[in-house]
Amino acid sequence: MYLNSQPQPAPTSAETAVATAESITRTLSGAEATLHALLAEGVDTVFGYPGGAIIPIYDALYDFKEQLNHVLVRHEQGGIHAAQGYARSSGKVGVVFATSGPGATNLVTGLADALIDSTPLVCITGQVFAHLLGTDAFQETDIINITTPITKWNHQVTDASEIPEALAKAFYIARSGRPGPVLIDITKNAQMQKADFAPYQPCTHIRSYRPRPLVRSEYVAQAAALINQAKRPLVLWGQGVLLGQAEQEFKQFIEKSGIPAAWTILGAGALPTGHPLNVGMLGMHGNYGPNVLTNECDVLIAIGMRFDDRVTGRLDKYARQAQVIHLDIDPTEIDKNVKANVPVWGDCKETLPLLTELLEARTYPEWRQRFQDHDAEEIAAVIQDELFPTSDELTMGEVIQQLNELTQGEAIIVTDVGQHQMVACRYAKLNHTRSNITSGGLGTMGFALPAAIGAKYGAPERTVVAVIGDGGIQMTIQELGTIMQTGVNVKILLLNNQFLGMVRQWQELFHDRRYSFVDIASPDYVTVASGYSIAGLRVDSRPDLQAALREMLEHPGSFLLEVMVTRENNIFPMVPQGCGVGEIRLK
Amino acid sequence: MTQQSIDRREYNITAYTENQVGLLNRIAIIFSRRKINIESLNTSPSEVEGIHRFNIVVVETEEVVRKIARQIEKQVEVLKVYFNPNEDVIWQEMALYKVPTDVIAERALVERLLREHGARAVVIRKDYTVFETTGHREETDKLLTVLQPYGLIEFVRSARIAIIKNSQGFHHQLREFERIEPSHEVSENDYLNSRDKVFTM
Ligand SMILES: Cc1ncc(C[n+]2csc(CCOP(=O)(O)OP(=O)(O)O)c2C)c(N)n1
Numbered sequence: 001m002y003l004n005s006q007p008q009p010a011p012t013s014a015e016t017a018v019a020t021a022e023s024i025t026r027t028l029s030g031a032e033a034t035l036h037a038l039l040a041e042g043v044d045t046v047f048g049y050p051g052g053a054i055i056p057i058y059d060a061l062y063d064f065k066e067q068l069n070h071v072l073v074r075h076e077q078g079g080i081h082a083a084q085g086y087a088r089s090s091g092k093v094g095v096v097f098a099t100s101g102p103g104a105t106n107l108v109t110g111l112a113d114a115l116i117d118s119t120p121l122v123c124i125t126g127q128v129f130a131h132l133l134g135t136d137a138f139q140e141t142d143i144i145n146i147t148t149p150i151t152k153w154n155h156q157v158t159d160a161s162e163i164p165e166a167l168a169k170a171f172y173i174a175r176s177g178r179p180g181p182v183l184i185d186i187t188k189n190a191q192m193q194k195a196d197f198a199p200y201q202p203c204t205h206i207r208s209y210r211p212r213p214l215v216r217s218e219y220v221a222q223a224a225a226l227i228n229q230a231k232r233p234l235v236l237w238g239q240g241v242l243l244g245q246a247e248q249e250f251k252q253f254i255e256k257s258g259i260p261a262a263w264t265i266l267g268a269g270a271l272p273t274g275h276p277l278n279v280g281m282l283g284m285h286g287n288y289g290p291n292v293l294t295n296e297c298d299v300l301i302a303i304g305m306r307f308d309d310r311v312t313g314r315l316d317k318y319a320r321q322a323q324v325i326h327l328d329i330d331p332t333e334i335d336k337n338v339k340a341n342v343p344v345w346g347d348c349k350e351t352l353p354l355l356t357e358l359l360e361a362r363t364y365p366e367w368r369q370r371f372q373d374h375d376a377e378e379i380a381a382v383i384q385d386e387l388f389p390t391s392d393e394l395t396m397g398e399v400i401q402q403l404n405e406l407t408q409g410e411a412i413i414v415t416d417v418g419q420h421q422m423v424a425c426r427y428a429k430l431n432h433t434r435s436n437i438t439s440g441g442l443g444t445m446g447f448a449l450p451a452a453i454g455a456k457y458g459a460p461e462r463t464v465v466a467v468i469g470d471g472g473i474q475m476t477i478q479e480l481g482t483i484m485q486t487g488v489n490v491k492i493l494l495l496n497n498q499f500l501g502m503v504r505q506w507q508e509l510f511h512d513r514r515y516s517f518v519d520i521a522s523p524d525y526v527t528v529a530s531g532y533s534i535a536g537l538r539v540d541s542r543p544d545l546q547a548a549l550r551e552m553l554e555h556p557g558s559f560l561l562e563v564m565v566t567r568e569n570n571i572f573p574m575v576p577q578g579c580g581v582g583e584i585r586l587k
Numbered sequence: 588m589t590q591q592s593i594d595r596r597e598y599n600i601t602a603y604t605e606n607q608v609g610l611l612n613r614i615a616i617i618f619s620r621r622k623i624n625i626e627s628l629n630t631s632p633s634e635v636e637g638i639h640r641f642n643i644v645v646v647e648t649e650e651v652v653r654k655i656a657r658q659i660e661k662q663v664e665v666l667k668v669y670f671n672p673n674e675d676v677i678w679q680e681m682a683l684y685k686v687p688t689d690v691i692a693e694r695a696l697v698e699r700l701l702r703e704h705g706a707r708a709v710v711i712r713k714d715y716t717v718f719e720t721t722g723h724r725e726e727t728d729k730l731l732t733v734l735q736p737y738g739l740i741e742f743v744r745s746a747r748i749a750i751i752k753n754s755q756g757f758h759h760q761l762r763e764f765e766r767i768e769p770s771h772e773v774s775e776n777d778y779l780n781s782r783d784k785v786f787t788m
Contacts, residue, residue: 130778144609149616153663154609158776173663189778207768208605208666332657 025198030160031060031191034124035068037167040200043095045069045086045457047079051099053139054126056191058097071457071486074478076103078450080110081476084119085454088437089412089462091245093120093174094454100126101139104146104185109444111150111181116441117266118243120179122170130158130187143185152180160193168203177211178330179243213329215346215354223325223342224358226299232367233259234290234297236282236311239266239440240304240328246349247271247433250303253352258362260371262290264305266440269430273409279371283311284575285422288584289374291575294319295582296370301325304348307337308441317580327351381586382572387427393566394542396423396495402546403465403493404429406553411463411491412437412455416448416472419501422571424467434459446475452490453482463491463553470496470522477528483558484532491552492534492560494525497567505570510577529560540564594648597626599676599749600656602641603633603761605664605770614641614665617658623647627680629746635761637770638666644747666764667757671749678749682727683709684718684734685741691716691734704730715740 028036034057038046046068050058061070073079076098083094098104104125114121128137144156153173157166163186170182227233235257241250247270254261254271260279261271271278280287282294294300300322305311312318315337326333326340327348334343344351386397400423403411409429415421415438430436437455439447452466473494483490500518507515526536535555539548545563552561575584604610611630618625627644645652652670660668688711691697700706701718705726710717718734720727731742 130776131781133776133779145612148609148612149620156608158774158778162774187778205768206663207764209663330661332654332661336654 025196027194028197029056029060029191030157030163030186030193030195031056033160033163033195033197034167034186034191035060035064036197037164037200038095039064039067040202041167041171042092043068045071046095046097047071047073047082047086047454048097049073049076049079049099049103050097051101051103051126051139053100053128053188054097054103054124054191056188057124057126057186069457070097071453071482073450074481075476076106077109077446078453078476078479078482080107080114080121080123081444081447081450082454082457082479082482083121083123084110084114084117084447085414085437085451086458087119087121087454088451088458089434089455089464090458091434092458093122093171096121096123098123098125099139100128100143101141104143105141107183108146108150109442111147111183113439113442113444113447114181115150115152117439118179118239119181120174121181122167122174123181123183125183125185126191127156127185127187129189131189133158133187143183147183150181151183154183154185156185156187157190158187160190160195163190164197164200165203168201169206172203172206173209177209211329212347213331213345215344215350217354219342219344220351220354221358223301223327223344224355226323226325226342227257227259227301227355228358228360230299232293232297232364233257233299233301234293234322235259235261235301235303236264236290236294236305237261237267237270237303238264238305240348241267241270242433244304244329244347244349246304246347246352249349249352249356251275253356253359256356256361257359258364259301260290260364260368262287264308264311264440265425265436265438267305268425268428268436269433272431273429274431280375281426283308284313285426285571285573286311287375287426288378288573288586289371291573291581291584292374293370295321295580297322299323299325301327302338302340303327303352304329306333309337312337313575313579313581313583317582327355378573378586386423391566394540394545394563395569396420396497396565397427398542399493399495399545399549399563399565400424400427400467402549406546406549407463407465409435411435411465412459414438414448414452414455414464414466416466416468417443417445417502418469418472419497419505419569419571420467420469420495422502423495445469445472447472449473449476449492450479450482452492453479453486453488456488456490464489465491465493467493467495469501470494470498471500471520473525474520474522480529480532480534483534487557489556490558491555492529492558493549493552494560494562495565496522496525496562497565497569498522499567501569502571504568508568508570525560525562534558534560536560536562538562538564595646597644597646597673598649598652599671599673599678599747600641600643600645600652600659601669601671601749601751602643602659603666603668603757604639604641604662605666606632606637606639607664608774610662610664613662614643614659617655618643618645621651621655623651623655627747629748631748633761634758635765637765638761642747642749666761669751669757671751675753676749676751678723678747679721680724680727680747681719681721681745682731683741683743684720684730684739685715686718686734687738687740688713688716690738700730700733704733706730
């Protein structure tokens with residue numbers, strides 16, 4: 001089908017493309033072959049920025065406007081974060097175009113972010129002519145070597161005929177197994193060169209790549225036996241549940257087993273926030289109960305999570321008493337940080353049902369009561385004041401609380417990095433999976449604004465709210481231009497504490513309040529937004545908050561709401577660096 | 588000394604890979620980001636066409652080596668990785684020694700040297716002679732100390748090559764891989780040779 005020159009609606013998946021492909025060969029330029037490959041892979045939206053070395057692909061794009069939506073961003077970093085947001089909200093592969101040299105190097109932060117957060121991306125970069133490689137030609141950088149440690153796979157194409165196969169491999173690798181970013185660098189001659197192309201063949205197999213581990217039933221049986229005799233089991237789940245699209249299987253597992261379950265920030269939303277067995281967030285700024293009780297459970301069941309140090313705190317004080325069962329698709333995660341007594345290597349969509357099958361239905365009333373007791377403690381010490389403050393100044397928590405009331409947990413929340421991120425992730429109500437998009441592993445400031453744009457393209461029917469700090473928004477604020485030009489509908493909730501708040505908190509707690517360069521000035525954001533024809537409002541008092549949030553949500557297009565919040569508020573609970581999770585502080 | 592450093596020993600990592608540009612870099616990065624020094628590295632074709640073999644020697648604890656081996660195997664183009672302590676492999680290194688011919692002929696009994704150290708003369712010229720030995724480190728080192736007083740001009744030792752004593756299992760699999768899916772040729776950059784002839788803008 002992709003060979004037809006008539007504009008055609010993009011096939012929904014690579015399979016349909018193959019089923020309907022005509023077995024004829026046609027002469028195309030490498031650039032055209034690239035776009036045909038994208039269509040065959042079901043790509044509908046590409047984020048990118050042109051330049052000399054990728055002009056042939058942009059030239060071909062001119063004739064593909066009907067089939068392939070291209071979003072012109074304002075900086076390649078914005079482009080790749082947008083593609084990440086798109087991938088995370090849609091579950092599909094995000095696609096980015098960039099030119100050689102500076103265009104390609106501007107992708108580096110996003111690639112690192114996507115690799116650590118397992119986001120499927122295919123980045124296509126232009127490269128200088130093949131005969132100029134290695135000569136320090138104009139805008140030449142060795143992007144393959146630069147990106148080797150931050151891609152799941154990368155490859156340089158110097159001849160047009162290699163393009164379909166390289167892209168087929170790229171998509172297959174990006175989305176299969178543990179997903180991740182892939183970069184394909186295409187020299188300019190390869191884009192321009194004409195070649196005969198057979199119909200596109202998606203890749204389904206690479207001999208040296210085993211993305212789908214064979215599940216070993218003896219380990220599943222051992223895990224079930226361990227769980228069935230547990231008195232105080234605890235489940236920790238991460239993004240693996242979402243990436244494996246195993247939310248249903250996970251819910252069935254939780255509900256039959258009756259085990260309380262806590263989440264990493266990338267796992268948020270896989271089980272609704274309000275689910276009775278959802279006991280809250282793990283880690284440095286997670287909830288009190290799951291952190292403390294990690295050190296009291298007898299069986300710890302980790303599902304699609306990787307025991308990041310922000311989750312475990314000090315490893316030698318982490319869950320020493322527990323038998324650990326680790327379910328993961330990536331064998332390198334098993335035993336990497338925390339030794340597993342029972343490793344269940346496999347896709348959790350496959351392993352969870354096998355495990356659920358072998359479980360006895362249980363409820364653990366006393367054990368669950370422990371979580372409720374800790375919740376009560378945390379509410380009294382922290383949450384009450386954060387969500388329902390009595391002081392004059394607004395808190396970040398109450399903004400999120402009010403937002404919850406208006407969205408009823410239906411929105412996608414995209415967060416930047418800092419205090420607002422921890423508050424939003426802790427307190428946002430999420431009814432659905434793929435509703436929490438944040439930079440977890442890399443903690444990339446500047447992520448949220450472009451990621452929110454991408455998230456809206458990936459899930460156009462949903463409300464997308466970007467929660468951003470006054471520091472983070474200034475890192476990628478130019479993407480307001482992308483919003484202006486495309487008319488994409490993104491709600492920007494800017495929580496302005498006039499500080500690089502998270503760093504200030506550390507300086508306050510661990511460096512004697514020596515506030516070294518964390519006092520950051522801001523422009524008048526509402527005026528800036530209006531310069532980009534984006535509606536905006538600023539509030540600094542409680543009585544105005546709800547109406548302003550409502551106005552933002554009801555506004556027909558994008559909207560920037562700046563909320564002035566307490567300058568020196570701290571995020572608690574907190575596991576201080578170098579402490580065990582049991583040493584989590586409420587104050 | 589910590590327990591960690593006591594447990595460190597030589598491990599031979601054997602990786603079967605596709606023959607791909609850039610893979611060496613991907614593998615090297617796995618070591619360098621953990622600040623692990625590679626003692627020896629050799630890559631060569633394997634018995635199966637199109638499949639390459641890396642032989643990497645590191646001094647580390649078993650736990651670290653296991654994690655590294657998994658990280659290497661995780662790379663898309665890597666088929667299989669083994670790691671073995673020295674007793675599980677048969678290994679050899681080769682050394683070349685260059686000494687002045689007149690000194691060696693006058694003062695040492697060349698023949699005895701060769702016999703005692705299992706060495707071979709590779710080249711004998713008027714000005715110098717090159718010997719070769721093959722063996723474990725201690726063996727090649729022995730001849731080095733012997734030749735030092737005779738005005739050794741140059742010495743070089745190769746990377747280690749090793750064969751796993753017990754690896755029949757993967758050999759069959761490799762053959763099978765190759766039967767079902769023969770390897771691609773590595774794509775060379777043919778354009779590099781035609782620089783002056785190509786028009787650019
Ligand atoms: C690109 C980048 N640079 C620096 C940091 C370090 N950092 C983490 S949080 C933070 C402060 C964020 O401030 P702001 O965006 O205002 O959010 P707040 O913490 O005040 O909510 C900084 C500087 C980072 N995470 N990312």
